[in-house]
Amino acid sequence: MATQNTRALARLMVAPSVGLLLIWMIVPLAMTLWFSFQNYNLLNPANVSFAGLFNYQYFYTDPAFFQSIWNTLVIVVGVLLITVIGGIAIALLLDQPMLGQGIVRIMIISPFFVMPPVAALVWKNMIMHPGYGVFADMSRALGLQPIDWFAQYPLFSIIIIVAWQWLPFATLILLTALQSLDGEQKEAAEMDGANFVNRFIYLTLPHLARSITVVILIQTIFLLGVYAEILVTTNGGPGYASTNLPFLIYRTALLGYDVGGASAGGIIAVILANIVAFFLMRAVGKNLDR
Amino acid sequence: MARAVSTRRTAAFTIAAWIVALIIFFPILYTIITSFKSETEAIQGFSLIPSGTVESYVEVQTQKDYFKPFMNSVILSVGSTLLALLISVPAAWSMAFSPTKKTKDVLMWMLSTKMMPAVAVLVPIYLIFRDFGLLDSRLGLTFMLTMINLPIVIWMLYTYFREIPGEILEAARMDGASLWGEIIYVLTPMAVPGIASTMLLNIILAWNEAFWTIRLTTTNAAPLTAFIASFSSPQGLFWAKLSAASTLAIAPILIMGWFSQKQLVRGLTFGAVK
Structure with missing residues (x-):
């Protein structure tokens, strides 16, 4: 036609x-690649020269580099563990008959719509603040010493905040998948005497497998780029304790004015993201054929 | 007997679900409560009952000129969404209704651009914006947000358009409709719900974008993300003011979000989960 x-x-x-x-x-990507082979500092822009692999070497030998890669991975894995396990549990719970399901759903989904700076500042000041936060109030009520979360456990605190933002996403997607599970199959398994654990392992989990994959891959893409949460809470510190790769690149570029070094870091970030993207594209692409 | 058991089960699930929901929702709830306290009240220890004062809201406006970043957020999120729709409706349309062998590859490639980490292009984008005088301009940021969300918009529209049955088109053609007649009278009415959902989700995403909006603005074009981030180095008592500003910043999007739960799943999984 x-x-x-x-x-x-x-x-x-x-x-x-x-x-x-x-x-x-x-x-922009070509520019980043070009800059990554140049000596280029914004404080001395007249003096640009070819640097070869110096920027990569510089980034690679910077002790902050390996720490930031490690922190990036810890944030991704930590948040994924909390959100996927928590998401499955909450989705299973929400799939049961209850009163006020609509309101429960709305409350659980809400953190996802809170912009990152608000989420981070609310947690930092209202919840985790060692003097005036709710956690400190609770510690004092129990007769304990309040914990200075961002000084003592900076990375863990950031993981908590980011996990809080992404838990609704995982829950919502897993719940959507759960609700498409055939009710008759469940009933049949129940009739055959399969208990809850068996039904979960042999029926529910395989059914959720694809959605879990999608949740993991999509979250990873976003979690590799966590930025605002770090900026407004720890600012990467103490030291480099909570600096991830995006934050290190930002620091090199806009606080250190080192265009070459930051670009080399950017290329490394691209390579990291591409490894994840490769798998995500395969998962999504499969769906297109159906 | 069976009835009693199921009632008891329902009661147990109800209580469990409400506890979980209240814990998750608590930070938001407590922020709203604190926004109606005075600054001295706010740091006096845990309390769920505020005095009900609105002084923090008044101060956020009078001292910090809240309205300006709020309007910037509105302009940026709505502007970038409309621009993205303008570009992607024709594209998604033609890919859904006259697909070629390359359509799938094009779609996958578009998705892949979304995988590019923002920091990787921070330096060139910053330099380009600086050289073109786009730093801290609403125009530059609108364009930025448009490009960031364009792949999601095209994908979402594509998945919606693909569900419009092709037979309807053929029926219209049999009745002698022209191509434009087809588009205006047959397809558009069917496409409106999909376009509306896409718009809603995209406004939410643009409103909450917190990398470029913070890095590429200072004062003039700064939306709420940058405005709130400026609270990270506090001076004096500010708990109640922070809460009031936060409540105002998240309220509109929270309400929109509640209406878009279903679209959210589809939009953010690129149609992989429906």
Whole structure:
């Protein structure tokens, strides 16, 4: 049915998006790659020279580099563990008959809509503050010494905040998947005498497998880039204790004015993200064929 | 007997679910409560009952000019969403209704641009914005947010459009509708719900974007994300003021979010979970 004419029109309709995205992707990325081989400091912009692999070497030998990679991974894995396990548990709970399910759902989903700076500042000041936070109030009520969360456990505190933001996402997606589970299958398993644990392991979990994969991959993409939460709470400290790769790059670029070094870090971040992206694309791509 | 058991089960699940929900919702609830306290009240220890004063709200506006970042957030999120829709509706449309062999690859490639970490292009974007005088401008940031969310918008629209049955088009053609007649009278009414959902989700995402909005603005174009982040180095008592500013910043989006739960799943999983 598609004539030459409509085909040309179709191409014309797609062109602006493709063109914009192409420029958007290639130009900055090419610049980052170029800068990563240059000695280029914003404080001394007249003096730009070829640096070879010096920036990569510099980044690589910086002790903060390995710590930031480690912190990046700890944040990703920590948040994933909390959100996936917590998400499955809460989704199972929400799938049961109860009173006020609508309101419960709304309350549980809400943290996802809170912008990162608000989430981080609310947790930092209202909940985890060693003097006036709710946790400190609770410790005092129990006769304990309040904990200075961001000084003593900076990375853990950030993981808690980020996990709080992403738990609703995992819950919502897993609940959606759970509700598409065939009720008859569940009943049949129940009739056959399968208990809750068996039903969970042999029926529910396999059914959720794909959604869990999607949750893990999508969250990983976002979690690799955690930034605002660190900026407004610990500012990467104490020392480099809560500096992740994005934060280290930001510090190198906009506080250290080192364009070359930051660009080398950027390329490393691209490689990291691509490893994850490869698997995500496969998971999503499979769905397109169906 | 069976009835009694199921009632007891329902009661148990209800209590468990409400406890979990209240714990998760607590930070938001406590922020709203604290926003109606005075600054001295706010640091006097745990209390769920505020005096009900609105002085913090008044102060946030009079001392910090809250309205300006709020309007910036509105302009940026709505502006970037409309611009993204303008670019992507035709694209998603043609990919859904006249797909070619390359359509799938194009879609996957668009998705892949979303995987690029923001920090990787921080330096070039910052320098480009600086050289073109776009730093701290609403125009620059609107464009930025448009590009960031464009792949999600195209994907979401595509999954919605694909569900419109092709037979309807053929029926319209049989009845002698022209291509434009088809688009205006047959497809558009069916596409409106999908476009509306996409718009809603995209406004939420743009409103909450907190990397570029903080890094590329200072005062003029600073939206609420940057405004709130400026509270991170406090001077004096500010718990109640922070709560009031936070409540105002999240309220509109929270309400929109509650209406968009279903679309959220579809939009953020690129149609992989529905």
